[in-house]
Amino acid sequence: MALKFNRLTRPAIRGLQKGEKLHEHGITAERLKTGDVRYSVNIMVDGRRVHRVIGRESEGVTREQAERAIETFRTKAREGRLDLPAGRKIHRTFREAAKDYIDRLEEVGGKGIPKKRQQLNMHLVPYFKDQRADRITEFTVQHYVKYRLGQGAMQSTVNRELATLSHMLRRLAEWKWMRKDDIPLIKKGAEPRKQIVVLTPKNQQALLQAAIEDQDPYCWLFVAFGLNTGMRHREILNVKWSDIDFDLRRIHVAKAKAGQREQPITTVLADMLKKEREQREDKDGYIFGITKNDRTFGPRDAMSIQFKRVVVRAKLDPAKVTPHVMRHTAITRLVMSKVDIPTIQKISGHKTLAMVMRYVHLAGEHIDSAITAIETSLPGTITPEVHTQSGDEARGAA
DSSP states (O other): OOOOOSSSOHHHHHTOOTTOEEEETTEEEEEOTTSOEEEEEEEEETTEEEEEEEEEGGGTOOHHHHHHHHHHHHHHHHTTOOOOOTTSSSOOBHHHHHHHHHHHHHHHTOSSHHHHHHHIIIIIHHHHTTSBGGGOOHHHHHHHHHHHHHTTOOHHHHHHHHHHHHHHHHHHHHTTSSOGGGOOOOOOOOOOOOOOOOOOHHHHHHHHHHHHTSSSTTHHHHHHHHHHHOOOHHHHHTOBGGGEETTTTEEEEOSOTTOOEEEEOOHHHHHHHHHHHHHOSOSSSBTTEEEETTEEEEEOSOOHHHHHHHHHHTTOOTTTOOHHHHHHHHHHHHHHTTOOHHHHHHHHTOSSHHHHHTTGGGOHHHHHHHHGGGOOOOOTTOOGGGGOOOHHHHHHHO
16 A cells, blocks of 8 residues: 655655755655755664665655665565664665765765765775675775785875775764674774975075965965974964964964864064954954955865965975975974974974974984983093903903
8 A cells, every 4th residue: 555645745845945854654855955855764663773864866766765665674574684783774885884974974064075985986885895884894904905005006095095994984883873893903004104305494495485476475474384383284274363362472273183282383473474464354264264355255275286386486396395394394493403302292283202203313413412412432541452351361261
């Protein structure tokens, strides 16, 4: 007997506004922020609850498919083939879980979605395909690593893919789509350490001068920020005027890898920022904001193109000198100035002291100066002959 729908009718579904839902007979139609309609089912089958997303209207999914899905669950229950895990929704294949994972990230505003989608669509999904997401093991992950390395992928690239896989499985467990105990151990391979490029004082001045001459009016300020703080590219672009305490010369960094922190800035940079702020109409918004019709719409995504242009103008190698090199340079200068490592960590925002220690070996003069602290001279009267036994002494000792 066909179901009769009074609320979940086609006209009613078409009339849904963004964020609105309609429920009937265990079927839910929801209009998403994107304008798409998502269908899901939430029913009791054989004394157990089944809650599953069926699909989206843009994928050709309709209410009728949600009805057929319900009938399929009930048929499997009658035949004893309904294999539902306790405490969560029906088992997801890796392919389904990957799609639901990206959909959920888009809804909640997750980070790095384009890159994660690319890694999943190009590599992870084609490999794991329709395996159950909660049945992926440490062995299958290791086999994936071997497969990708065999394709010629760099270890660093594979590690980034493993990071996405790990994040996805942890989120599935957090959303109760799989058990935490089913998350496999995911080991990343050792990566060859990249050479840390550091700018000389002469190169720093050339870079800043080239930035001042650039057509982007804020390029010089970006370079001044990098050289005077050692902040990361993204951190610099996210700074608002309201984040700066000019009296204490501190910037409140709300979003950073190691968590929020108070970033100290130099007197030179503080003075530059004060003068720049006086010339701006928006004295609270983003320093590197996207402005249109005198309105700021958020921070810029990147300054990579402008920076590369400046590097070329400064006659430096754009293949080696990236915005991150300014961070390397600032931290190395702190090491060479004999600032203690814990203080450098507070300034740089590194999560661990070990990460700061990578810069110590670059400061040769700093190490040479330190080793003199244990230098002990030998008295001039001591000669090699004093420690040379005669033949009789050697025989006597024997």
